[in-house]
Amino acid sequence: MATLKVGLVSPEREVWSGEAKMVVAQTIEGQLGIMPGHAPVLGVLLDGSVVKIEPADGGEWVSAMVGSGFFSIADNEVSVLAEQAELGSEVDVADARRALDEVLSAGGEGGTAERRARARLRAAGAEA
Structure with a gap:
């Protein structure tokens, strides 16, 4: 099964990284669900939103509060770069x-x- 390589980082630290089945992020234009094979995208995170990650190992969803920032998707890699981020x-x-x-x-x-x-x-x- 194809997975996504995900990295969620803030200026202070790497908040979460690993393999995932799906990532859900809130952008300034609406909510975006990202699964393996997604087209390349560069987006702006909605400040004060929650990013959710479904780990590939079948574990519980990971939720994180994010401040303003960006995310990018390319070649099954998702990078979430947030000014502020905190795991739920x-x-x-x-x-x-x-x-x-x-x-x-x-x-x-x-x-x-x-x-x-x-x-x-x-x-x-x-x-x-």
């Missing part, structure tokens, strides 16, 4: 809820900080 499994849900409450109480509704705070909660599997 690394998110402290209580801390993420506090951060969202702080943004909302400061009047930051609809801004980048709110989108990123909500994306952290979604990546962790918590309602935002």
Whole structure:
């Protein structure tokens, strides 16, 4: 079975890498599902969105919050280059809820900080 070679990186670190069956990313133009054999694409990530990866080994889907950035697809390789990225499994849900409450109480509704705070909660599997 064909797979994708996936790398999700931020300036600080490599967040996730490995073989995958599918990657789902939210772009500024809409959601994109990427499977082996996908045509080459260069896209802009929606700031404050969640990237989901279905590992090739049959493990649980990996979810990560991403800030602004880009992704590229070519020859069954997917590169996700995000200004900010955090795996859902690394998110402290209580801390993420506090951060969202702080943004909302400061009047930051609809801004980048709110989108990123909500994306952290979604990546962790918590309602935002």
